[in-house]
Amino acid sequence: MELSIFAHYWPMLLKGFGMTVLCWILGTGFGMALGLIIALIQRYSIAPVRWLVQVYVEIIRGTPFLVQLFLLYYGGPMVGIRLDPLPAGIVGLTIYGSPYFAEIFRSAFRAVPTGQIEAARAIGMSEPTIVQRILLPVGLVSALPALVNFSIILTKETVILSIITVPELLYQTQRMSTETFRYLEANLVLALFFWVFVEIISRIGRRFERRITHYLIERP
Amino acid sequence: MFSSKIFLESFEPLMWAARYTLLVSGLGIAVGLVIGALICMASMSKSGFLRGFAAVWVSYLRGVPMLVQLLVVYYLLPVIGIDVPAIVAAVGTTAIVASAYISEIWRGAINALPKGQAEAAVAIGMAPGDVWRRVVLPQAVSLSLPALINELILLVKASSLVSVVGIMEITRASQAQAGSTFRPLEVYLAAACVYLAINLCLAALGRYLEHRMAV
Amino acid sequence: MVQASSVEVRNVDKFYGPFQALKNVSLSIPAGKVTCLIGPSGSGKSTLLRCMNFLEEYDRGEIRIDGKLIGYDAPGRKMSARNLRQMRRSIGMVFQQFNLWPHMTAQENVAEGLVRVRGMSKPEAMARAATELGKVGLADKLGNYPSRLSGGQQQRVAIARAVAMEPKLMLFDEPTSALDPELVGEVLNVMKALAAAGMTMVVVTHEMGFAAHVADQVAFLEKGELVAVDSPAGIFHAPKDERIWNFLRTYNERNSF
Ligand SMILES: Nc1ncnc2c1ncn2[C@@H]1O[C@H](COP(=O)(O)OP(=O)(O)OP(=O)(O)O)[C@@H](O)[C@H]1O
Ligand SMILES: [Mg+2]
Numbered sequence: 001m002e003l004s005i006f007a008h009y010w011p012m013l014l015k016g017f018g019m020t021v022l023c024w025i026l027g028t029g030f031g032m033a034l035g036l037i038i039a040l041i042q043r044y045s046i047a048p049v050r051w052l053v054q055v056y057v058e059i060i061r062g063t064p065f066l067v068q069l070f071l072l073y074y075g076g077p078m079v080g081i082r083l084d085p086l087p088a089g090i091v092g093l094t095i096y097g098s099p100y101f102a103e104i105f106r107s108a109f110r111a112v113p114t115g116q117i118e119a120a121r122a123i124g125m126s127e128p129t130i131v132q133r134i135l136l137p138v139g140l141v142s143a144l145p146a147l148v149n150f151s152i153i154l155t156k157e158t159v160i161l162s163i164i165t166v167p168e169l170l171y172q173t174q175r176m177s178t179e180t181f182r183y184l185e186a187n188l189v190l191a192l193f194f195w196v197f198v199e200i201i202s203r204i205g206r207r208f209e210r211r212i213t214h215y216l217i218e219r220p
Numbered sequence: 221m222f223s224s225k226i227f228l229e230s231f232e233p234l235m236w237a238a239r240y241t242l243l244v245s246g247l248g249i250a251v252g253l254v255i256g257a258l259i260c261m262a263s264m265s266k267s268g269f270l271r272g273f274a275a276v277w278v279s280y281l282r283g284v285p286m287l288v289q290l291l292v293v294y295y296l297l298p299v300i301g302i303d304v305p306a307i308v309a310a311v312g313t314t315a316i317v318a319s320a321y322i323s324e325i326w327r328g329a330i331n332a333l334p335k336g337q338a339e340a341a342v343a344i345g346m347a348p349g350d351v352w353r354r355v356v357l358p359q360a361v362s363l364s365l366p367a368l369i370n371e372l373i374l375l376v377k378a379s380s381l382v383s384v385v386g387i388m389e390i391t392r393a394s395q396a397q398a399g400s401t402f403r404p405l406e407v408y409l410a411a412a413c414v415y416l417a418i419n420l421c422l423a424a425l426g427r428y429l430e431h432r433m434a435v
Numbered sequence: 436m437v438q439a440s441s442v443e444v445r446n447v448d449k450f451y452g453p454f455q456a457l458k459n460v461s462l463s464i465p466a467g468k469v470t471c472l473i474g475p476s477g478s479g480k481s482t483l484l485r486c487m488n489f490l491e492e493y494d495r496g497e498i499r500i501d502g503k504l505i506g507y508d509a510p511g512r513k514m515s516a517r518n519l520r521q522m523r524r525s526i527g528m529v530f531q532q533f534n535l536w537p538h539m540t541a542q543e544n545v546a547e548g549l550v551r552v553r554g555m556s557k558p559e560a561m562a563r564a565a566t567e568l569g570k571v572g573l574a575d576k577l578g579n580y581p582s583r584l585s586g587g588q589q590q591r592v593a594i595a596r597a598v599a600m601e602p603k604l605m606l607f608d609e610p611t612s613a614l615d616p617e618l619v620g621e622v623l624n625v626m627k628a629l630a631a632a633g634m635t636m637v638v639v640t641h642e643m644g645f646a647a648h649v650a651d652q653v654a655f656l657e658k659g660e661l662v663a664v665d666s667p668a669g670i671f672h673a674p675k676d677e678r679i680w681n682f683l684r685t686y687n688e689r690n691s692f
Pocket of ligand 2: 481
C-alpha cells in the first residue's frame, strides 16, 4: 500500500469532490423539480398528455444511465444539442432522476387523504391554491423519506459522469492513478470515502426528516 | 439527418452483444441469490458477529457506487494473485452488489409473513429446519419474486458499467459501433431500444408473477 | 342572528356508473332551520349532502341555494370553476373524518380560508381564527397541530374553520360518528349553539337523539329514495312508512342493551 500519493494529489481530489457535490446537488434539485412537474401533469392533465409523459417515464426507467448520457453527449450534437461535459452531466442526471422522483411524488399525492382536499374545495379554494397550500406540503412530508433515499442513490450515479469526462471525484482519482500507477490504492480509498460520505448524508437526511415531520407526532 | 439505415443496421451487433448483458446480469443475480440468502441468514442469526458482518456487508455495498466497486475488484484481483478474465470480475462484482439488495428483499419478505404461521408449524411439532424449508422459505420466495425481477431489471441496466473493463456487452458494442460509423445518435438510440425491449419483457414477467401470486 | 340560506332540491338523480345512488329526490330546506338526513348505510345520505355543495356532481334535476342553481349554469352546462368557488364560499361543510390540514395549527387551519379565499390579511385572519376557536371552547389550543388534539377537539376546529367563512348554510356529514362516545356531547353542543343562532343546517346523522331534539324536520332516505320528510315527532313517533319503522326498530335494538 502506498498512500503517500494522496499527500501530493489531495488538492485535485478535493476539486473533484467539489465537482461531485455540485453535480449531485444540481442534478437532484433539477431532477426533483422535473419529477414534480411530471407528477402534477400525471395528476391534472388530459389523457393524451398523460400517456406521452408515461412513455417518457418508461423509456427513461428502462434504459441505463450510461446509455442516456452517451445519447445526450455524443448523439446530441447531431441534433444540435451541443453540451460541454459538465452541463451534459447535470442535464443527464436531471433526466435520469426525473421519473423516479415523479413516481415518489405521485404516490405521495395519492396518499394525501381526499377529505383534506375536499375540505379545501368546500370552502372555495381554487385548485392552484389547493396544490400549493395542501397537496404539496402534505404530500412532500410523506414523500420525504423516499426523496432522501433516492437523492442518496443519485450521489452514487454521479461517478458515471467520469465516463464522459466530467472532472468529478472518480475522474480525478483515475487521473491520479494513471499518473502514479497506484490503481488499487486510489480506488480503494475512493470506495471507503464514498461509504463514509453516503453514511453521513443518510444521517443528515434522517435528522432533516424528523425536523420536518415534527407535527405528525401524536400527542403523548 | 437521422439515418434509419444505420439505426436499423446497429441492431444486429447489439443484439449479439446482448448475450453478455444477459450473462452478466443473469449470472449476477443467480450467484447474488445464493450469497444474498447467506447474508440474509447471517443478518437474522443469533450471533452478534454474524449480524455485524451482514450489516457491514450491506452498508458497504449499498454505499459505494457500483462503478467504483468494479474498479476495486478489477485492480484487486491481480494484486492478491488471482488471474482471471475481466468477465469474472464483472460477474463477481455484480453478484456481490446484488447480494446486498437481495438479502434485504428476502429479509423483508420473511418479516412480512404472518408470525402465526411459523408458530402454527412449531405448534404441530415440526422441527425448526422443516419449519424453514416447508413453511417459511416457499412463501418468502414467492412473496419476493416481483422484487427480485425488479432487481434483475436494475442489474441489466447496471451491467452497462462493465463496459468500462472491456466486456463487449450492449453498451461497449454500441461504443465500438458509434466509433466506426461516426453515427452515435442512431447507434445509441438502437442500444437504448435493445435495453428497453429486455426490460419491458422482464417487467411484464414481473407483473405476470405478481398477478398470479395475488390469486 | 346569522344570514341564512334556503335550499331547494328538485328531482335530483345521481349515478355512479350504472348504479343509481339518488332517485328523483326532492326536498325543501327552509332558511334558518335544521334538517336531519337519516337512513340506513348506503342509502345516499352523504351523496345528497355532497351534491348540495357540488362536491358530488348530480346528473339530473336541480339544487338551488337561495334560488341560485349550484354546479350548472343551465341544465347540462357546468358552471365555471370560479362561480362554483364563489357559491361554495357561503356553504360550510363538516366531515366525519374532520379533515383538518395536518401541517397547520388549529389557528392556521381556521385562518387559511380567510386568507386564501376571503383575501384577509394574515394578522387579521389569525385574530379572527382565535375568536372563532374561542367560541367553540378551544381558546387554549390555538397553537396545537391536529395530531395533538382529541377527536372532539379536532371536530370543533373543523366547525370553527367552516363558521369563520361566515357561511349561510352548513352541511354536516356524520360529524360525531368518528368520535368516542364521551366526546360526542361537546360537538353536539357546538352544533346546537349554531342552530340557536339561526344557521341553516343540513345534518347527516346517526344520533337519533340529536335529530329528535334539535331538528326542525327529518328526512328519511332508503336506497337512494327520499321516503319521507316530516317533523321529528312525525318520523320518530308516528312513522307513516314501514321502512322507517323497520329502520328505527333495528336502530333501537342495536342501541339498547
Ligand atoms: N364514489 C363512488 N363510486 C361508486 N359508488 C359510490 C360512490 N360513493 C358512494 N357510492 C355508492 O352510493 C351509495 C350511497 O352512498 P352514500 O355514501 O351516499 O351512503 P350513506 O347513506 O352516506 O351511507 P353511510 O351511512 O354508510 O355513510 C352506496 O351504495 C355507495 O356504495
Ligand atoms: Mg355517509
